[in-house]
Amino acid sequence: MKKGIIIIDLGSQYNQLIARRVRENNVFCRIIPPRGSLAVIRSTQPNGIILSGGPASVYQKNSPRLDKEIFSSGVPVLGICYGMQLMTKALGGKVTHSKKREYGHAALTLDSMAGIFKSLPDRIRCWMSHGDHIKRLPEGFKTTAHTANTANAAMADASRGFYGVQFHPEVVHTERGNTIIKNFVKEVCGCRSSWTMRSFINESVKAIKEEVGGGKVVLGLSGGVDSSVTAVLIDKAIGKRLYCIFVDNGLLRKDEAGRVKKLFKDNFHLNLKVVDAKKAFLKRLKGVAGPEKKRKIIGNEFIKVFERESKRIRGVKFLAQGTLYPDLIESQSAFGGPSATIKTHHNVGGLPKKMRLKLIEPLKYLFKDEVRSLGKELKMPYSALWRQPFPGPGLAVRIIGEVTEERLRILKEADFRLMDVIKMSGLYNKLWQSFGILLPVKTVGVMGDKRTYENVIAIRAVTSMDGMTADWARLSHEVLAEISSNIINEVKGVNRVVYDISTKPPSTIEWE
Ligand code: XMP
Numbered sequence: 001m002k003k004g005i006i007i008i009d010l011g012s013q014y015n016q017l018i019a020r021r022v023r024e025n026n027v028f029c030r031i032i033p034p035r036g037s038l039a040v041i042r043s044t045q046p047n048g049i050i051l052s053g054g055p056a057s058v059y060q061k062n063s064p065r066l067d068k069e070i071f072s073s074g075v076p077v078l079g080i081c082y083g084m085q086l087m088t089k090a091l092g093g094k095v096t097h098s099k100k101r102e103y104g105h106a107a108l109t110l111d112s113m114a115g116i117f118k119s120l121p122d123r124i125r126c127w128m129s130h131g132d133h134i135k136r137l138p139e140g141f142k143t144t145a146h147t148a149n150t151a152n153a154a155m156a157d158a159s160r161g162f163y164g165v166q167f168h169p170e171v172v173h174t175e176r177g178n179t180i181i182k183n184f185v186k187e188v189c190g191c192r193s194s195w196t197m198r199s200f201i202n203e204s205v206k207a208i209k210e211e212v213g214g215g216k217v218v219l220g221l222s223g224g225v226d227s228s229v230t231a232v233l234i235d236k237a238i239g240k241r242l243y244c245i246f247v248d249n250g251l252l253r254k255d256e257a258g259r260v261k262k263l264f265k266d267n268f269h270l271n272l273k274v275v276d277a278k279k280a281f282l283k284r285l286k287g288v289a290g291p292e293k294k295r296k297i298i299g300n301e302f303i304k305v306f307e308r309e310s311k312r313i314r315g316v317k318f319l320a321q322g323t324l325y326p327d328l329i330e331s332q333s334a335f336g337g338p339s340a341t342i343k344t345h346h347n348v349g350g351l352p353k354k355m356r357l358k359l360i361e362p363l364k365y366l367f368k369d370e371v372r373s374l375g376k377e378l379k380m381p382y383s384a385l386w387r388q389p390f391p392g393p394g395l396a397v398r399i400i401g402e403v404t405e406e407r408l409r410i411l412k413e414a415d416f417r418l419m420d421v422i423k424m425s426g427l428y429n430k431l432w433q434s435f436g437i438l439l440p441v442k443t444v445g446v447m448g449d450k451r452t453y454e455n456v457i458a459i460r461a462v463t464s465m466d467g468m469t470a471d472w473a474r475l476s477h478e479v480l481a482e483i484s485s486n487i488i489n490e491v492k493g494v495n496r497v498v499y500d501i502s503t504k505p506p507s508t509i510e511w512e
Contacts, residue, residue, distance in 0.1 A: 003028070004027050004028035004029050004030070005022050005028070005029040005046055006049050010064045010086065011056060012080070015031050018170045022050070023195065025193060027195055034066055045075075047075070047189040047191045050078045051077065051082075052080055053083060054083070076161030078116065080169065080170070082130075093137050094136035097131060097132050101131045102149050102150065104127070104128065105125055106128045106153075108126040110124070111143055112156065115187070116184045125173070125174070126147070126174045127173035128150070128153075133150055140162075154167075161189070214241075215241070215315070215318060216243060216313055217320050217360060218320070219245070230321070230361075235271075239271075244264065245275060246272060249277055250408065251408070253394075254412040254413065260274075261274050294403070299393075316357065319357035320360045325363075325365050328364050372385045386429055388432065389433060397512040422483075427479070434460070434473070435459075436487075437458040439458055441455075442454055456498060457494050458497075459498070459500065467509065472503060
């Protein structure tokens with residue numbers, strides 16, 4: 001089942017999109033860097049290869065290269081944009097630089113409705129983004145599509161299963177682009193739709209059983225989607241030999257620790273230990289105001305507590321983590337752009353190598369939406385699978401300045417009121433995140449006939465696709481009014497509420 005498609009990463013910003021499109025057909029795929037790709041192809045014998053696009057030019061020094069042997073491995077290849085140009089050069093055709101860069105929509109006329117273009121109309125809109133173009137096709141190839149500016153917008157050598165497209169079928173701007181990918185994957189490569197979450201569960205359970213044998217596994221459960229699904233999956237394989245540790249650092253949203261305990265211990269009967277470490281975290285955070293210092297302290301304290309608790313499990317040999325595929329690709333990509341740096345900055349600590357535990361990462365080939373389908377298949381409740389992201393350092397980075405017990409109380413209560421209105425208004429799943437921030441200023445107010453001098457709560461609610469960019473949510477005045485009056489009337493110590501109307505960039509989602 002694992003054979004599927006290999007996507008070779010030639011630097012395209014759309015790599016993960018290509019993978020998503022392949023997986024939509026219930027076909028497994030992996031993204032690998034060009035270096036060493038021939039060995040991977042030889043050892044895994046995929047059904048097909050997709051060469052991604054990329055910003056480079058094939059004649060540029062240091063541009064991504066491929067071992068030509070790949071084209072002699074008998075495996076069908078689809079080259080997209082730069083991938084098509086690289087294939088052309090490798091097979092003896094000619095690529096030249098265009099005077100004018102073609103970028104955006106173009107009308108594509110199909111000259112052949114076979115192979116990857118099977119069952120397509122003869123004209124579609126496609127998305128172009130290239131500087132170079134194919135001047136002469138390699139031997140054995142035919143032109144299969146053109147646009148007004150690009151004579152060889154697509155090419156094929158059906159006898160060898162080689163296809164090239166100058167445009168991007170993986171982006172939504174290309175009409176029927178998903179059919180093109182589907183045709184390649186299913187018709188040309190003959191992949192079967194065997195990559196389903198049900199089959200994934202069976203395979204993973206078997207693999208985990210084999211790997212762990214009679215051993216013990218420890219896992220840090222955060223209550224987030226990734227660690228939760230990992231826990232339930234491993235529990236299915238080895239039951240009570242999975243030791244879940246939930247560290248209650250006191251920096252969670254109101255009632256969160258209780259919710260996690262109820263779901264996993266009472267409903268799923270996981271072997272879960274809830275460690276109450278609230279006091280220790282607060283003690284370490286005393287007098288600390290800097291955001292990065294807070295993050296470091298929280299990360300280190302978590303590791304300390306986790307390590308101490310793990311040591312109590314006699315003979316534990318494995319550490320399970322909810323690593324997902326995008327994390328893996330970013331950390332191995334030869335072209336890790338700015339997004340790679342942003343991610344590492346957000347990862348809280350890494351567990352120390354000296355623990356000498358063997359890593360088990362059963363979700364490491366899954367995308368987030370697949371993890372959610374997996375959780376659904378494992379009968380996990382909707383509310384546990386569709387949660388807004390919550391930062392590792394928790395409310396500590398939403399209390400600007402020092403974290404104290406009283407300030408935590410104020411933020412937890414205010415945030416709870418806010419969330420209540422958001423959920424009751426049906427907005428929870430429409431927003432990427434919604435939360436309160438406690439500011440380090442006090443303002444004057446009036447309550448009854450007395451003047452007050454109390455705290456300000458800022459409301460942050462954003463829409464976003466991936467957290468990399470975000471827009472402030474256009475919450476209705478009614479919703480804002482209800483949040484504000486609930487907080488001010490019900491939370492002692494708050495006399496003012498403000499709404500954050502900043503986009504990311506240049507602001508960030510969190511305030512610290
Ligand atoms: P920013 O504030 O950088 O946040 O726009 C982007 C996303 O990352 C989350 N975030 C964190 N997650 N540890 C985490 O695990 C952190 O230190 C951290 N800081 C920000 C934030 O909630 C948003 O979803």
